[in-house]
Amino acid sequence: MAILEVKNVGKRFGGLQALGDVNLSVAENSVHAIIGPNGAGKSTLLNCLVGKLIPDTGSVMFDGQSVLGRKPYEINQMGISRVFQTPEIFGDLSVMENMMIPCFAKRDGAFRMHALESISNERDIVGKAEHMLEEMKLIDKRNMHAAAMSRGDKRRLEIAMCLAQDPRLLLLDEPTAGMARADTNNTIDLLKQIKEERDITIAIIEHDMHVVFSLAERITVLAQGTPLVEDTPDNIKGHPKVREAYLGETQDAA
Amino acid sequence: MFGLNKKDFGLMVIVAILALAAPFILNPFPEGSAMAQFNAGYPDLMQRLVIFGIFAIGFNILFGLTGYLSFGHAAFLGVGSYAAIWMMKLLTLNVIPAIIVSVIIAGLFSLLVGWISLRRSGIYFSILTLAFAQMSYALAYSVLTPITGGETGLQPKYTDPRILDGALEEGQTPRANLFGLDMNQGFELSLGGWVFTFNAGYYLAAVVMLIAFYLSIRIFRSPFGMMLRAVKSNQQRLNYTGLNSKPYTLAAFVISGMYAGLAGGLLVAMDTQVGAERMFWTASGEVVLMTILGGAGTLIGPVLGAGFIKYMENIVSKINKSVLEQWFAFMPDGIEDLLITLVYPFVGKGWHLTLGLLFMLVVIFLPGGLVEGGQRIGRVFRRRDANADSVESDAAEQRKPAAE
Numbered sequence: 001m002a003i004l005e006v007k008n009v010g011k012r013f014g015g016l017q018a019l020g021d022v023n024l025s026v027a028e029n030s031v032h033a034i035i036g037p038n039g040a041g042k043s044t045l046l047n048c049l050v051g052k053l054i055p056d057t058g059s060v061m062f063d064g065q066s067v068l069g070r071k072p073y074e075i076n077q078m079g080i081s082r083v084f085q086t087p088e089i090f091g092d093l094s095v096m097e098n099m100m101i102p103c104f105a106k107r108d109g110a111f112r113m114h115a116l117e118s119i120s121n122e123r124d125i126v127g128k129a130e131h132m133l134e135e136m137k138l139i140d141k142r143n144m145h146a147a148a149m150s151r152g153d154k155r156r157l158e159i160a161m162c163l164a165q166d167p168r169l170l171l172l173d174e175p176t177a178g179m180a181r182a183d184t185n186n187t188i189d190l191l192k193q194i195k196e197e198r199d200i201t202i203a204i205i206e207h208d209m210h211v212v213f214s215l216a217e218r219i220t221v222l223a224q225g226t227p228l229v230e231d232t233p234d235n236i237k238g239h240p241k242v243r244e245a246y247l248g249e250t251q252d253a254a
Numbered sequence: 255m256f257g258l259n260k261k262d263f264g265l266m267v268i269v270a271i272l273a274l275a276a277p278f279i280l281n282p283f284p285e286g287s288a289m290a291q292f293n294a295g296y297p298d299l300m301q302r303l304v305i306f307g308i309f310a311i312g313f314n315i316l317f318g319l320t321g322y323l324s325f326g327h328a329a330f331l332g333v334g335s336y337a338a339i340w341m342m343k344l345l346t347l348n349v350i351p352a353i354i355v356s357v358i359i360a361g362l363f364s365l366l367v368g369w370i371s372l373r374r375s376g377i378y379f380s381i382l383t384l385a386f387a388q389m390s391y392a393l394a395y396s397v398l399t400p401i402t403g404g405e406t407g408l409q410p411k412y413t414d415p416r417i418l419d420g421a422l423e424e425g426q427t428p429r430a431n432l433f434g435l436d437m438n439q440g441f442e443l444s445l446g447g448w449v450f451t452f453n454a455g456y457y458l459a460a461v462v463m464l465i466a467f468y469l470s471i472r473i474f475r476s477p478f479g480m481m482l483r484a485v486k487s488n489q490q491r492l493n494y495t496g497l498n499s500k501p502y503t504l505a506a507f508v509i510s511g512m513y514a515g516l517a518g519g520l521l522v523a524m525d526t527q528v529g530a531e532r533m534f535w536t537a538s539g540e541v542v543l544m545t546i547l548g549g550a551g552t553l554i555g556p557v558l559g560a561g562f563i564k565y566m567e568n569i570v571s572k573i574n575k576s577v578l579e580q581w582f583a584f585m586p587d588g589i590e591d592l593l594i595t596l597v598y599p600f601v602g603k604g605w606h607l608t609l610g611l612l613f614m615l616v617v618i619f620l621p622g623g624l625v626e627g628g629q630r631i632g633r634v635f636r637r638r639d640a641n642a643d644s645v646e647s648d649a650a651e652q653r654k655p656a657a658e
Binding site: 050071072073076077081082084088089090091092093097100101102104105106109110111112113114115116117118119120122125161165 | 475490495
């Protein structure tokens with residue numbers, strides 16, 4: 001069953017047709033990768049899913065409900081969490097505070113005026129945040145300034161923050177961009193582990209073929225704003241159209 | 255204790271002691287001595303110190319936590335003052351209803367201004383708030399003269415209706431009171447050469463300031479306060495974490511507007527008059543200076559900044575040429591004149607120049623304000639202790655082989 005259904009989505013920026021006519025269906029509890037050369041419209045598509053952009057045409061349904069016209073925080077509360085290309089965390093706050101914020105968001109919703117309560121009295125929130133930090137092996141950094149952490153740790157924290165909300169769909173925007181091979185492999189292992197332990201759907205936009213082919217169950221190839229093919233990794237590897245449009249190019253580059 | 259952790263409770267106690275003992279602390283020099291002009295322990299100034307402290311504490315909840323820089327907070331102070339004076343004209347000279355109503359009216363007004371201004375962030379937000387404040391000033395100064403008294407401002411008169419109080423006799427000056435306790439009332443305590451003034455108005459303002467400070471600590475330590483800091487740190491992440499930043503910032507804006515209204519109401523309770531200049535943009539700028547100078551985002555910083563600026567405004571500005579001549583009288587004539595010429599531009603009416611220089615120094619060298627300065631000094635002392643220990647142990651290490 002499809003948890004995310006994208007139908008006939010188009011988006012135009014002035015004279016540029018960023019997305020032509022995108023149809024995409026992400027099955028529940030699958031790992032779905034969206035690949036494509038630069039300028040293929042991957043990020044535009046992602047932004048249409050999370051409420052940052054509103055497509056000109058078409059519809060985006062999450063779990064049977066339309067996400068179009070909803071604000072990013074509303075879409076998040078529906079169960080879609082997003083991991084950014086460069087880790088977006090609360091740099092001025094401590095690691096523990098970073099972890100508590102999504103826990104509050106999960107429990108209290110988009111806004112609650114808890115101005116005279118004390119954080120230290122929120123036992124369930126503190127407990128959950130500590131548990132998540134332990135799971136991600138960040139617990140010994142709990143009092144650290146989040147901005148002072150290494151990039152790999154920031155990525156882990158960001159993923160942990162998304163997971164703390166128990167999302168049904170986790171969107172990752174080039175999660176290993178700019179990472180060394182070792183960090184990339186760690187991230188792959190982490191994502192595999194997450195997939196094993198939870199009922200979660202993962203949609204991932206990625207440049208790195210190594211990451212895509214180690215994780216994805218289905219792959220959609222996007223080129224010039226339209227999906228070229230959608231298939232399993234093995235079929236994608238051998239697909240002549242894809243080789244021509246995309247893979248050949250990157251293999252040469254590599 | 256009282257929902258505070260040990261450190262915050264300690265800070266609260268220190269502030270309480272400082273506020274309640276201010277008549278002593280601010281009057282360190284004996285009456286009639288050459289230094290007596292540096293005494294700040296007179297009621298009018300002490301009241302201003304704590305009232306502008308309240309103003310800055312509230313401003314810090316918006317600016318220090320969320321990073322939204324409002325350039326129009328004097329408007330809420332002014333609206334609070336007008337509301338308070340109308341309470342004194344229509345209802346009673348008791349300050350309690352005046353203060354409560356000033357907080358409510360300023361809160362409502364800030365809800366309107368915040369709701370519109372918070373559609374934008376960064377510099378556009380600042381300009382919108384500035385525009386609102388200048389509009390309020392212009393309205394108060396001219397168009398709304400029937401309500402605000404225009405150029406002349408407002409003060410209670412014996413002819414006002416005041417439905418809760420008995421009528422005043424003709425020509426009698428209406429005085430603000432707290433259930434009969436005149437705000438101007440007080441007593442002087444002479445100890446040797448020192449004279450300490452205890453004033454009812456000051457103590458009312460000080461107690462209100464302590465309550466305001468206590469509430470601000472609670473807000474800082476609450477989940478709400480954490481969300482506000484998250485707004486400042488990364489609003490994008492906050493929105494993608496399922497939290498709506500708008501009501502958080504609006505709530506912070508209204509809370510700080512209510513603090514400003516409280517300060518405005520207290521100003522009227524201490525000195526029963528108000529004019530439109532209270533809303534002028536320089537007054538809005540002043541609270542920004544206070545907060546940054548003291549340390550934005552810190553608990554005690556804004557209070558320090560407010561105290562510092564109000565002290566300079568009232569004390570340094572009083573140093574005139576004849577005072578300088580007195581100070582440098584012991585020097586040879588030529589040097590005396592030279593020194594007076596050098597120092598004079600920075601004192602008296604030139605106190606803004608000194609303030610400006612200090613502000614520049616703080617912003618460049620102490621981005622965390624006076625609080626950071628204090629912390630650095632503290633750290634130097636602690637490091638020196640640590641160094642002293644390690645030096646001694648090193649020396650001990652070296653002595654050992656020598657002894658063998």
